[in-house]
Amino acid sequence: MTLRLPPLVGVLVLLCLPSSSRAAERPARIVVDPGHGGDQEGATSPTGLLEKDVSLQVAKRVRDHLEEIGAQVLMTREEDQSLPLPERVEFANKQRPDLFVSIHCNAMPTRRTRARVQGIETYFLSASASNATARAAADRENAEAPASRGGRGDSTLAFILHDLARTEAHQDSSRLAYAIHQKLISATGGADRGVLQAPFYVLNGVEAPAVLVEIGYISHPDEGSRLARAEYQERLATAITEGVKAFLAEVRRRDSPKPAKVAAPATP
Numbered sequence: 001m002t003l004r005l006p007p008l009v010g011v012l013v014l015l016c017l018p019s020s021s022r023a024a025e026r027p028a029r030i031v032v033d034p035g036h037g038g039d040q041e042g043a044t045s046p047t048g049l050l051e052k053d054v055s056l057q058v059a060k061r062v063r064d065h066l067e068e069i070g071a072q073v074l075m076t077r078e079e080d081q082s083l084p085l086p087e088r089v090e091f092a093n094k095q096r097p098d099l100f101v102s103i104h105c106n107a108m109p110t111r112r113t114r115a116r117v118q119g120i121e122t123y124f125l126s127a128s129a130s131n132a133t134a135r136a137a138a139d140r141e142n143a144e145a146p147a148s149r150g151g152r153g154d155s156t157l158a159f160i161l162h163d164l165a166r167t168e169a170h171q172d173s174s175r176l177a178y179a180i181h182q183k184l185i186s187a188t189g190g191a192d193r194g195v196l197q198a199p200f201y202v203l204n205g206v207e208a209p210a211v212l213v214e215i216g217y218i219s220h221p222d223e224g225s226r227l228a229r230a231e232y233q234e235r236l237a238t239a240i241t242e243g244v245k246a247f248l249a250e251v252r253r254r255d256s257p258k259p260a261k262v263a264a265p266a267t268p
């Protein structure tokens with residue numbers, strides 16, 4: 001069935017959708033968040049490589065690649081400094097970004113699992129974790145959160161998360177996670193540990209599509225040393241950028257006011 005709108009309605013549609021058409025013209029604004037920093041070292045590789053350093057190195061490469069494609073990038077930190085999780089969220093929201101990407105390395109707790117488990121996981125927020133892996137990752141990354149808000153089973157977090165699934169940003173977080181994850185796996189050939197959901201403190205409260213990428217298990221002997229190599233970091237950063245690009249293209253296609261474009265020339 002074809003629906004023909006009178007020209008005036010078409011013009012009204014155009015006027016009602018100024019933000020999305022503007023969004024297609026201005027550069028995308030992206031907050032990149034390197035995990036940990038300062039005395040918060042994060043996870044450690046068998047050779048003593050620190051997650052806080054790898055996350056910053058990869059984040060800077062992501063920033064450079066995103067700037068190359070014309071995005072405006074804001075980093076939560078650019079140096080080896082300690083930065084509380086609530087301040088990362090506050091910083092992100094002040095920028096009113098189109099999206100938020102937090103970069104981390106994963107780790108296993110025991111000698112046997114450290115030797116065995118490797119691969120890439122991409123997360124978006126949910127009140128409950130997808131599985132035990134996701135639960136463990138969120139617990140580890142939330143360890144720096146203030147005791148009153150970030151802990152396991154915390155009521156404030158649960159309250160905020162209550163109607164999360166209804167928000168558009170949450171659906172877009174899922175899209176962003178899949179877009180980035182797909183590119184990461186095909187670019188690196190890394191073990192695909194999936195797109196997962198978990199209650200990450202740093203994703204909660206970010207008023208934009210937001211994901212946390214565990215770019216690899218720094219605790220694994222091989223993946224840990226790969227993560228230190230510039231060439232591999234470049235591959236990760238390029239893939240994350242490609243994922244962001246694919247997501248932005250998808251969102252802009254979806255949000256572009258197609259009927260209004262046809263009606264626009266009729267405006268006197």
Ligand SMILES: [Zn+2]
Nearest residue numbers: 035042104105
């Ligand atoms: Zn981390």
